[in-house]
Amino acid sequence: MLPTLADGDLVLALPLGQNSGDLLAGHIVVAEHPFKNGVRLIKRIEACEAGAYRLCGDNQEESTDSRGLGSFQAAQLLARVSARA
Template sequence: MRPSLNDQDVVIIEPSSAIVVGDIVLADHPFKNGVSILKRVVAIDDSGRFDLRGDNPNESSDSRSFGTVPALSIRGKAVCRLKSGS
């Protein structure tokens, strides 16, 4: 699958939105302090932890390698994308 976002795209994040499966979210990386990740929510478990995946699985560091992330790690959801070069 091709990535939904390109390196130079600008993404608008809404911090207080309800998160559902399919949303793209900005989250704190669970092991890299001060690093944020932009991933798609593929599942939310009963304890409220999020399974995050990249749209390009061969190139993505996501929940397959670091596990699910707690709700407190989610900083917001993507609500708008401005394509690079526009």
């Protein structure tokens, strides 16, 4: 997520629970990796259509995101990043 977030940055992420409907393009979220159990990704929502979220990293050349993984479902979105340290 460079330049917004760097490796080692601490973030405050608020759990979504049942309330993922409040997410908008531009929000940064914590998501479950769709193919690697226990791996979490921090990405920016690029778009949402019919409950499928397109997540992208700010560093497009290096990012593992929807361009290679496909869309994410609401159940895969765990939290919204609200601050960083």
